Amino acid sequence: MCGRYAASRGPEDLAGIFEVEKWEPEESLEPDYNVAPTKEVYAVLDRPVKDAADKRPVRQLRRLKWGLVPSWAKTPEGGARMINARAETVHEKPSYRRAFAARRCILPADGYYEWVTGVQERDLEVEGKKKRPRKQPYFVLPADGSVFAMAGLYEFWRDRTLPDDHPQAWWATCSVITTEAETSPLAVAPADGPYALADIHPRMPLMLTPDRWDDWLDPARTDVDALRTLLEPPAEGLMRAYPVSTAVSNVRNNGAELLKELEGPEEGTLF
Numbered sequence: 001m002c003g004r005y006a007a008s009r010g011p012e013d014l015a016g017i018f019e020v021e022k023w024e025p026e027e028s029l030e031p032d033y034n035v036a037p038t039k040e041v042y043a044v045l046d047r048p049v050k051d052a053a054d055k056r057p058v059r060q061l062r063r064l065k066w067g068l069v070p071s072w073a074k075t076p077e078g079g080a081r082m083i084n085a086r087a088e089t090v091h092e093k094p095s096y097r098r099a100f101a102a103r104r105c106i107l108p109a110d111g112y113y114e115w116v117t118g119v120q121e122r123d124l125e126v127e128g129k130k131k132r133p134r135k136q137p138y139f140v141l142p143a144d145g146s147v148f149a150m151a152g153l154y155e156f157w158r159d160r161t162l163p164d165d166h167p168q169a170w171w172a173t174c175s176v177i178t179t180e181a182e183t184s185p186l187a188v189a190p191a192d193g194p195y196a197l198a199d200i201h202p203r204m205p206l207m208l209t210p211d212r213w214d215d216w217l218d219p220a221r222t223d224v225d226a227l228r229t230l231l232e233p234p235a236e237g238l239m240r241a242y243p244v245s246t247a248v249s250n251v252r253n254n255g256a257e258l259l260k261e262l263e264g265p266e267e268g269t270l271f
Contacts, residue, residue, distance in 0.1 A: 001084050002150070002176045002205040004248070005112040006033045006139070006259060007041060009147065011061055014108050017147055018044045018213065023061035033258045035109075036251045037067050037083045043154060043174055045105040046217040057219050062154075064105070068175040069157040070095045076157060076171055085153060087179040087206055087231040091224050096175065099153035101222050106208060107152040107176060110259070111141025113248055114201045116194065136265040137248050138200055142207070143187035143240040151177040151206040151216060151231070179206045179233050188240035192264065197239060209234045 008031035011023050035041055043064045046057040067083050069076040085096045115135035142148055157171040181197040181204040189195045197204050208216055208230075215221060216230050242261040247253045 001178055001201065001203045002112050003037065003083065005035045006110040007031070007035050007108060008033060008110055008256070009108060011042070014042060014044070014061055018061070018106065018108070019059055020044065020061045021059045022049060027063050029063065032254065033256055034248055034251055034254045035066070039066055040064065041066050041107060041174070043105040043107055043152060044217065045103075045154060046219055059217070062172065064154055064172045064174040067173055068095065068099070068153060068155050069171055069173045071098070071155055071157055073157060076159070082175055084178045085175045087177050090153070090177055090231075091228055096153055099155045100227065101224060102219055103154045104216055105152045105154045105174060106213060106217065107150040107174060109148040109150055111139050111148050112205055113137050113139055113244070115249070116200050134246070135249070137244050137246060138194070138241045139244045139259060140197065140200070140204070140239055140241045142238055148205070149208045149210075149213065151208050153177065177206045177231070178203045179231065182233065182236055182239070184236040186240055187237045190242055190264070194241065197241065200241060206231060207234050207238070
C-alpha cells in the first residue's frame with residue numbers, strides 16, 4: 001500500500017522533469033517529508049486549460065487532496081479511506097473506473113514509507129504480551145535518486161451545499177495506484193534485511209518509468225485494455241530501501257531529518 005510518502009521537490013524542478021507547461025506560483029506547496037492522507041499534494045496531469053480558447057490538453061502541475069472522492073459521492077467523508085487503488089481492479093471498481101479511463105495523473109515523490117514489525121515484536125504479539133507492536137519504518141526510493149513517479153487517478157467532486165462561486169465548491173482529489181511488491185532483490189538493501197520490497201509489505205505504489213509518462217497522462221487514450229498494459233510493474237532492481245527514525249510514525253513530525261538513513265533498525269524493532 002502507500003500510506004505515507006515524502007515530496008520535497010519544488011514546482012520549478014518538477015516542471016522541468018515532467019515538461020510541465022502550466023503551473024500557478026500561488027499554488028506552490030512547501031516541501032513535505034511526511035505526506036499523509038487528506039493533505040494537498042502535487043499532481044502532474046494533461047488537461048485543457050479552463051476557459052481557454054485552445055481546447056488541447058496542456059501538461060499542468062496541480063494541487064490535489066490525497067484521498068479520492070468519486071464525482072457521484074453524496075459526501076466527501078470517504079475520501080480519507082480511498083488513498084490507494086489496486087492496479088488489478090482499478091478498471092472495474094465503481095469508485096475508480098471512470099477516472100482510470102479519463103483522469104490519470106502522476107504523483108511525484110522522493111519515495112514512500114512502509115512499516116515492518118520486528119521479529120522480536122512479532123513474537124511478543126503472538127504470545128499476547130504486547131497488543132501494539134512497535135514497527136520499524138523504512139524509506140523506499142529509486143536507487144538512482146530520480147523522482148518516484150507514482151501512477152495516480154484524479155477526480156472532481158461538487159459540494160452542492162455551497163454556491164458556484166464559493167472557493168470550496170469543487171474538490172479535486174486523487175488516489176495512488178498500488179501493485180504487488182517486488183520479490184526480487186533490492187538494488188541496495190540493508191545489511192541485515194529486508195532484501196526485497198515484499199519483505200517489507202505485500203503492496204507498493206506503481207512507479208511509472210519515463211517511457212510511460214506521456215501515454216499514461218494522455219486523456220485521448222481511453223481504451224481500457226490498452227491502458228491496463230501501462231500498469232505492468234517496471235523492471236526489477238530499480239529500488240532501494242533503508243531504515244529511518246520512528247519519528248516519521250507521528251504525522252506531526254516533518255523535516256528532512258526524517259529521510260536520514262539509520263545504520264540499522266532502532267532498538268526493539270529489529271527486522
